[in-house]
Amino acid sequence: MHSSPYAPFFIKAVYLQYNFIFPALYGKFAPSTGLLNRMNQYKVLSVSHKQVQVSELEKFIVPFGKDTAQYGSTLQALKETFHIQELMYLNTCNRVNFFISAKDTFHENFPAQFFKTINPKLEACNTIAVDYFEGTDAVRHMCELGSSLDSMVLGEREILRQLRVAYEESQQMGLTGDDLRLAMKFIIPAAKRIYTETKIAEKPVSIVSLAAHKLDAACKNKNVHILFIGSGETNKNMAAHLMDSGYKNFTVFNRTIEHAKTFASKLNCEAYPLSELKNYKKHFDVIITCTASTEPHITTELYETILNGDKTEKIIVDLAVPYNTEKNVVDNFKVKYIDVGSLKTIAQKNIAARKEEKVKAKKLVNEFIKEFESIYIQRSIEKAHERIPALIHNIHIKATEEVFAKEIDAMDDESKETLFKVMEYLEKKYVALTIASAKESVKYKI
Structure with missing residues (x-):
């Protein structure tokens, strides 16, 4: 059996690639810790x-x-x-x-x-x-x-x-x-x-979410008429929850009429100054109140006035601290009372669960x-191997045009053609070899 005239060159070329490519890539990137x-x-x-x-x-x-x-x-x-x-x-x-x-x-x-x-x-x-x-x-x-x-x-x-x-x-x-x-x-x-x-997002923990949930459970339908007293962030957030749930029948009262109108415009409802609450004679089902007042707005006298003879049970949601609702209103009238204190207790339990x-x-x-x-x-x-094709091609050029130029010039045309086919084959297959080797090194953390 006769050895190929380009065998020594082939062996040297492979040796050059292994000694150039592997140190360049894996000396730095192969270990998973690196x-x-x-x-x-x-x-x-x-x-x-x-x-x-x-x-x-x-x-x-x-x-x-x-x-x-x-x-x-x-x-x-x-x-x-x-x-x-x-x-x-x-x-x-x-x-x-x-x-x-x-x-x-x-x-x-x-x-x-x-x-x-x-x-x-x-x-x-x-x-x-x-x-x-x-x-x-x-x-x-x-x-x-x-x-x-x-x-x-x-x-x-x-x-x-x-x-x-x-x-x-x-x-x-x-x-x-x-x-x-x-x-x-x-x-x-x-x-x-x-x-x-996980259940990390279950059981509401915000006062507004809890209030909206309890109110929704207490209401018989979505057509109830709701009075908002106050137009601060708490009531705005409460309104957003209720609108998302399908409630749309509102009236707004606020100390400053401009703020009341701004709030009411988003609810598509009427707005009045708080001073006009005592003169309100229309039917309502729910009062949601949250103002900064230190004295109750909903007194026995005012509540009896706005009921206007209505004997049906109402719902009062009082989210203010201190409360906007006089205790006698809760004690002496047919009222389902949802207050911020009871909601905080529920919130604390839900926070503990979360x-x-x-x-x-x-x-x-x-x-x-x-x-x-x-x-x-x-x-x-993957990123490290993006440069392998260029590195291998550069080795190919260096080997054929510099390192082994004399040996190649001495070959006949048929040998040169075979050699270049081998080099092209190596270029195509080498990337797959190095990627597989790298993945194995990561798999076994070598």
Whole structure:
């Protein structure tokens, strides 16, 4: 048997590829621990009700103004200033949160410098209360944030919507990339699973939700006539709950008629000054009251007047502290009374039940983080191997045009043709070989 005239070249070429490709890729990326260390690019800066008074949060918010383009430019400038590759900005009523991907290792003064750049007035502060997370802790925080485990109201679902919208807006402004895409593609479904696989969002805990639930249970139908006394946030939220449930027959009374009219315009109903309540003669079924008055509005005398001889049972929902309803009204008339004190007792029981579910939710988060680590490693391998075809092609060129140029020139045309076919075959098959090898190394954590 005769050996091929290009066999020595072939052996040397394969040797060159193994000694060039594997050290270039796997010397750095093959061990799973090395891949996980790269997760340190994930970072979170968070300021919430846990660190500062809610009224103080405005100091940490990126100025929005009326120009959305300018808003995006401000966030882009933050990226450039701190050498951040990707950024997602979330701002809610009780938190400011930045989800970041950055290759640099930040020093301990980074959080303070970051927010002082947003608001120069913070320069006067010696310390700034900011939570800072990195690596898997950053991803864990985002997962807990999306599933309300870090919220003021445990189990509230609104934060998940806010998180999704924040990512979409940051994406539209060109602030995000593959790292945050991968993380958010995992975080949002994980948060949804926590809501569905635990009872963390069951049993309402807000006073308004509980009041609306109890009122709905007490009403015989949706056509009842409801009087709102007061046009503050509590009554507005209560009205929103009731409208969502199908109630639509309202009347609004408020000390300031302008505020009453604004509230009534959203309910498509009449509005009166509170001073006119004593003259109200129309039929009603429910009173919902919440004002800042220190004295009861619904006295025995007034209540008897507005009943106008009506003997049917009414419902009074009193969400004020102190109460807006005189005790004698509850004692001496046919009234189903729903007060804020009894609702708070129920809320506390429901909060305790949700806290029990929080333990289950935390365990799920830990499981999800392990899943994400696996996803992250696989994606890192894919990204690392994106450059393999170019590396192999460069080796091909170097081998044929430099390292073995003389040997190739000495070959006959048939041998050269066969050699180049072998090299093309190697180029096509080598990527599959290296990816399979990398996945095995991750599987067995070598």
